[in-house]
Amino acid sequence: MRSRFNIHLDLKKLILCLAVSVTVITFLNGFYSSYQVQKQQLQQQTFRNHKAYAEKLVSATERFLLAAQQQLAFSAKILATQFTNENTLNQETQRLLLQTDSFNSTVVVDKQGVVLDISPSSLKLKGQSLDSDGAQQALDNKKPMISEPYISAAGNLIIFISHPVFNSKGEYLGYIGGSLYLKQTGILHDLLQVHYHQDGSYLYVVDKNRRLLYHPNVTRIGEQVFNNPVIEAVLRGESGAQQVKNSQNIMMLAGFAPLKIAPWGIVTQRSFSATYAPLDGLMMNVLYRTLPIGLATFVFIWVVARLISKPLRQLAETAHTLDKPSTSQQLKQVQSWYFESAELRKAMLKGVGLLHNQIGLLKHEAQTDPLTGLHNRRSLELMIDKLTLHHTPFSVLAIDIDFFKRVNDEFGHDFGDIVLQSLATIIVDVTREHDFVARTGGEEFIVILPNINVKSAYMLAERLRMRVSETTIQPVGCINISIGISGWPLQQLSVEEVLKHADQALYEAKKTGRNRSIIDAKYQDAEFLTLQ
Numbered sequence: 001m002r003s004r005f006n007i008h009l010d011l012k013k014l015i016l017c018l019a020v021s022v023t024v025i026t027f028l029n030g031f032y033s034s035y036q037v038q039k040q041q042l043q044q045q046t047f048r049n050h051k052a053y054a055e056k057l058v059s060a061t062e063r064f065l066l067a068a069q070q071q072l073a074f075s076a077k078i079l080a081t082q083f084t085n086e087n088t089l090n091q092e093t094q095r096l097l098l099q100t101d102s103f104n105s106t107v108v109v110d111k112q113g114v115v116l117d118i119s120p121s122s123l124k125l126k127g128q129s130l131d132s133d134g135a136q137q138a139l140d141n142k143k144p145m146i147s148e149p150y151i152s153a154a155g156n157l158i159i160f161i162s163h164p165v166f167n168s169k170g171e172y173l174g175y176i177g178g179s180l181y182l183k184q185t186g187i188l189h190d191l192l193q194v195h196y197h198q199d200g201s202y203l204y205v206v207d208k209n210r211r212l213l214y215h216p217n218v219t220r221i222g223e224q225v226f227n228n229p230v231i232e233a234v235l236r237g238e239s240g241a242q243q244v245k246n247s248q249n250i251m252m253l254a255g256f257a258p259l260k261i262a263p264w265g266i267v268t269q270r271s272f273s274a275t276y277a278p279l280d281g282l283m284m285n286v287l288y289r290t291l292p293i294g295l296a297t298f299v300f301i302w303v304v305a306r307l308i309s310k311p312l313r314q315l316a317e318t319a320h321t322l323d324k325p326s327t328s329q330q331l332k333q334v335q336s337w338y339f340e341s342a343e344l345r346k347a348m349l350k351g352v353g354l355l356h357n358q359i360g361l362l363k364h365e366a367q368t369d370p371l372t373g374l375h376n377r378r379s380l381e382l383m384i385d386k387l388t389l390h391h392t393p394f395s396v397l398a399i400d401i402d403f404f405k406r407v408n409d410e411f412g413h414d415f416g417d418i419v420l421q422s423l424a425t426i427i428v429d430v431t432r433e434h435d436f437v438a439r440t441g442g443e444e445f446i447v448i449l450p451n452i453n454v455k456s457a458y459m460l461a462e463r464l465r466m467r468v469s470e471t472t473i474q475p476v477g478c479i480n481i482s483i484g485i486s487g488w489p490l491q492q493l494s495v496e497e498v499l500k501h502a503d504q505a506l507y508e509a510k511k512t513g514r515n516r517s518i519i520d521a522k523y524q525d526a527e528f529l530t531l532q
């Protein structure tokens with residue numbers, strides 16, 4: 001039956017395919033898992049770092065704001081007794097501006113909101129009323145405060161830190177304050193800029209109105225940012241870390257922490273691509289390191305596949321020629337080194353043995369006369385072909401039982417068979433081992449005598465005839481035979497003609513009284529046979 005799949009895959013290729021697929025899948029799975037684990041670790045690490053970083057910046061910023069408030073408190077104490085002394089006012093505003101380096105400008109304002117002194121003086125606001133949000137808040141609150149960001153009279157985005165000034169009787173005199181220009185360099189800017197990472201991380205500070213107080217992109221300072229879950233979380237007073245999409249729709253890993261001293265929050269973040277960039281190199285490294293082992297595994301599998309498939313392939317190839325005599329030898333040479341192939345070889349050897357026995361038996365039956373066990377006509381033809389092929393001369397005896405019909409008629413067919421078998425035994429007994437005896441018809445026999453001339457053949461025929469006539473076959477008694485003799489080669493006669501001449505001589509013997517041997521007339525003068 002034809003295979004449903006006409007695929008020319010051999011075992012070696014199948015093993016190789018299977019093993020390579022398993023190896024590649026295992027490798028890819030390992031590679032992918034390792035990538036995912038590394039990525040997760042990197043993400044966790046980045047979250048931890050950024051949260052810690054945001055908290056650290058919160059504490060640094062709070063320290064700075066606290067220090068600024070303390071500096072203002074110190075000045076307010078001095079001004080409590082010197083509020084009308086212009087020199088002292090000027091000294092304090094300048095000292096705060098230059099010594100502390102905390103503010104972009106400093107100012108002393110009386111309780112009506114009029115500027116008593118301002119540094120730098122280039123701002124030219126002395127004597128003017130301040131009506132900015134920060135100034136108004138400071139006057140209204142009469143306590144230390146940090147304002148919300150607002151646009152100053154000079155057009156700067158400002159945060160104003162102020163401290164009230166009370167005299168010894170506790171009367172409110174005004175306040176002293178310092179402003180931080182959010183869009184310009186200053187201590188707050190420096191503080192946050194110093195910490196700015198060069199690895200793709202950045203941070204921003206946001207106030208309760210979701211307004212950016214600090215951002216590395218200065219143009220965005222003052223901008224309000226809505227719908228940002230990280231900003232919402234930090235303004236709720238939470239600190240932590242999470243993934244977030246920034247305003248440019250870039251995925252970020254963010255850490256965040258709120259300030260306590262002001263309603264602000266600090267967010268530090270890094271893009272996915274910057275975070276995971278080292279992974280590419282790492283994974284390439286893994287690939288390079290795994291490659292030699294992978295190649296070695298492949299070679300190992302290839303060799304093993306060859307070893308496993310070799311005996312089976314040899315057995316499969318031998319299976320095509322089971323009827324050849326050399327098959328057994330070929331099977332014995334197959335090195336079946338593992339159980340299944342060894343068993344298969346054993347079974348094939350057994351099968352081949354049985355097959356050859358069967359073939360031999362059939363061959364024997366095809367060339368044997370079943371009654372006498374002598375060669376039959378087919379076998380006779382093969383023998384003659386062989387002799388003529390090798391130019392081996394031979395003589396022919398054509399033998400026939402005289403009046404055999406009478407035996408059958410008188411004793412029955414079965415006893416007739418016994419006579420035939422007895423005659424066969426006598427012929428084999430009288431002839432030599434390498435002479436060829438065949439039963440070619442009912443009671444007709446042909447004997448081929450290789451390398452025997454017709455004269456010697458005649459003498460053997462006579463010996464045979466005498467022996468037959470002297471042998472008693474129970475219950476038939478004695479029988480006689482007639483023999484015609486010819487030989488090959490003779491002149492240009494073919495083998496068929498030679499056999500015909502033996503028949504003619506036999507006919508002659510019958511005609512001239514039976515129980516005799518006659519050499520065909522053509523051979524009367526032939527003393528010896530010679531090759532032509």
Ligand SMILES: Nc1nc2c(ncn2[C@@H]2O[C@H](COP(=O)(O)OP(=O)(O)OP(=O)(O)O)[C@@H](O)[C@H]2O)c(=O)[nH]1
Nearest residue numbers: 400401402403404405406408413414416417442443
């Ligand atoms: N028992 C037996 N008889 C056979 C067999 N084959 C042929 N015969 C018989 O052999 C006989 C041959 O008879 P004929 O051809 O008349 O020859 P014959 O009686 O021997 O007479 P001649 O040959 O002239 O001497 C026939 O009776 C056949 O039936 C066989 O296998 N067994």
